[in-house]
Amino acid sequence: MSNIKGRGHCQTCQIRHLSIFAQLPVNRLAEIQGFQPSVVTYAVDETVYHQGDVSATAFTLRKGLVKLIKTLPNGRTQIVRVLRTGDLFGFDGFAGESYNHTAIPLSDIEVCRLPLGELMELKKQNPEIENTMMRRWIQHLREAEDMMLELGAKKAAERLASFLIRWCENSNGGWSPLPLSRGEIGELLGLTIETVSRFLSDWKRQGFINEQRGSIQIEDIAGLRKAACSSGSC
Amino acid sequence: MSNIKGRGHCQTCQIRHLSIFAQLPVNRLAEIQGFQPSVVTYAVDETVYHQGDVSATAFTLRKGLVKLIKTLPNGRTQIVRVLRTGDLFGFDGFAGESYNHTAIPLSDIEVCRLPLGELMELKKQNPEIENTMMRRWIQHLREAEDMMLELGAKKAAERLASFLIRWCENSNGGWSPLPLSRGEIGELLGLTIETVSRFLSDWKRQGFINEQRGSIQIEDIAGLRKAACSSGSC
DNA sequence: CGGGATCTTGAGCTCAATCAATAAACGTGG
DNA sequence: CCACGTTTATTGATTGAGCTCAAGATCCCG
Numbered sequence: 001m002s003n004i005k006g007r008g009h010c011q012t013c014q015i016r017h018l019s020i021f022a023q024l025p026v027n028r029l030a031e032i033q034g035f036q037p038s039v040v041t042y043a044v045d046e047t048v049y050h051q052g053d054v055s056a057t058a059f060t061l062r063k064g065l066v067k068l069i070k071t072l073p074n075g076r077t078q079i080v081r082v083l084r085t086g087d088l089f090g091f092d093g094f095a096g097e098s099y100n101h102t103a104i105p106l107s108d109i110e111v112c113r114l115p116l117g118e119l120m121e122l123k124k125q126n127p128e129i130e131n132t133m134m135r136r137w138i139q140h141l142r143e144a145e146d147m148m149l150e151l152g153a154k155k156a157a158e159r160l161a162s163f164l165i166r167w168c169e170n171s172n173g174g175w176s177p178l179p180l181s182r183g184e185i186g187e188l189l190g191l192t193i194e195t196v197s198r199f200l201s202d203w204k205r206q207g208f209i210n211e212q213r214g215s216i217q218i219e220d221i222a223g224l225r226k227a228a229c230s231s232g233s234c
Numbered sequence: 235m236s237n238i239k240g241r242g243h244c245q246t247c248q249i250r251h252l253s254i255f256a257q258l259p260v261n262r263l264a265e266i267q268g269f270q271p272s273v274v275t276y277a278v279d280e281t282v283y284h285q286g287d288v289s290a291t292a293f294t295l296r297k298g299l300v301k302l303i304k305t306l307p308n309g310r311t312q313i314v315r316v317l318r319t320g321d322l323f324g325f326d327g328f329a330g331e332s333y334n335h336t337a338i339p340l341s342d343i344e345v346c347r348l349p350l351g352e353l354m355e356l357k358k359q360n361p362e363i364e365n366t367m368m369r370r371w372i373q374h375l376r377e378a379e380d381m382m383l384e385l386g387a388k389k390a391a392e393r394l395a396s397f398l399i400r401w402c403e404n405s406n407g408g409w410s411p412l413p414l415s416r417g418e419i420g421e422l423l424g425l426t427i428e429t430v431s432r433f434l435s436d437w438k439r440q441g442f443i444n445e446q447r448g449s450i451q452i453e454d455i456a457g458l459r460k461a462a463c464s465s466g467s468c
Numbered sequence: 469c470g471g472g473a474t475c476t477t478g479a480g481c482t483c484a485a486t487c488a489a490t491a492a493a494c495g496t497g498g
Numbered sequence: 499c500c501a502c503g504t505t506t507a508t509t510g511a512t513t514g515a516g517c518t519c520a521a522g523a524t525c526c527c528g
Binding site: 389390425426428429432447 | 483484485486493
Binding site: 068070072073074076077078080081091092094095096097100101124127130133134135137138139140141142144145146147148149151152153154187188189190229 | 330378
């Protein structure tokens with residue numbers, strides 16, 4: 001089960017600079033008395049919330065990775081986003097809606113529970129928060145649009161290659177942890193396990209990539225880039 | 235070319251109840267002196283803005299329909315959203331970004347130009363606007379997630395059928411204008427012209443749908459629903 | 469070391485893309 | 499209003515990318 005680890009201490013929070021409170025002056029935080037969100041841990045595969053549940057709290061991811069998935073009645077599922085440290089999620093209640101997807105940890109995680117009522121109040125009183133949230137929503141929307149292009153207009157190899165390039169873009173040349181199974185990569189890109197596996201094996205043989213214990217490394221980005229644009233002039 | 239039709243008169247605007255200013259009391263509008271956005275018209279296929287352009291103005295759609303598209307270097311394109319009356323678009327500048335997609339009218343349209351600087355100011359002074367925009371961003375994000383599920387997890391027939399059902403859901407049983415070509419429906423759903431045409435013809439023959447001069451009607455929604463869930467238990 | 473999960477690889481098949489040829493709809497000017 | 503050309507849609511034939519099914523291989527954990 002999920003576990004309440006304690007109360008958050010926003011003023012000393014290690015990841016505040018990544019959160020929606022990043023722009024908030026520290027002294028302002030001190031003024032906010034009542035606000036001490038609980039920090040909660042979840043184990044892998046322990047659902048944080050389910051699609052359809054009433055959304056009364058949002059979360060900030062403090063540690064680990066989370067996948068947001070949508071599932072069809074027949075069981076086929078789509079990962080709509082992979083969250084990283086500092087990401088805000090579960091805010092559908094702000095629009096009077098229930099959660100539109102299910103949130104599942106990809107590793108053991110630690111989140112900060114933000115009751116929407118309190119968050120709304122904070123947001124009203126601190127334009128910096130409002131602003132940061134707005135920027136993030138716009139950013140998410142842009143990423144969602146990018147993903148629609150991937151899913152709607154690209155072929156299997158192109159999707160997988162550009163996914164790998166994106167995934168590894170901040171660890172240039174080095175190893176990146178890849179805590180997603182073949183199946184999950186497939187659910188993210190609209191492909192089957194087998195298709196993902198085939199291309200990855202292929203690219204390993206060709207020396208484009210390297211893999212080891214849940215980590216991946218791009219060895220020949222030019223080769224991958226070429227695979228990302230199979231038919232011609234990208 | 236695009237045409238400046240004149241200055242908007244927000245207080246008497248016919249579509250204000252659909253816009254981001256819907257929640258704003260009319261008397262508040264009267265107090266806002268400087269704000270008189272220009273109303274501009276564009277003809278079909280005349281681009282409102284291009285992916286990559288600096289985003290300094292947002293728009294509210296007053297009349298007609300707009301498609302937002304993303305294009306791959308090789309020419310394949312994806313429609314990421316179809317806008318309706320009252321929709322706000324082109325706000326990437328709020329996040330310091332340039333436009334992430336290209337906006338093209340599907341019919342002759344009329345838009346309200348909203349310089350982001352002025353809009354930002356208005357938003358600061360009127361929490362109702364802020365709030366409405368937030369709700370819309372969340373709503374868009376939800377729709378984008380829904381679309382990712384369509385594109386990533388459904389087959390051709392399922393995508394097309396559920397698109398038709400969604401498109402017609404507000405005109406129950408009656409005719410709905412469908413100003414999208416086969417090609418555009420394909421670009422929206424990640425399919426080719428031929429695939430779209432084949433299923434539509436098929437469903438016309440089966441009496442599920444009816445079509446006439448750019449309008450469509452669902453005659454047998456149960457039949458379509460079945461097509462929307464080809465493999466089993468949805 | 470054993471056994472469940474995950475990954476790989478092969479073979480065959482199916483759905484949708486591609487290629488190609490009409491057919492229908494539309495707009496334009498006579 | 500009709501003839502003409504252009505665009506858009508339909509339909510068929512064929513191909514091929516990616517799915518499905520199946521059998522091993524590898525990894526991982528107790």
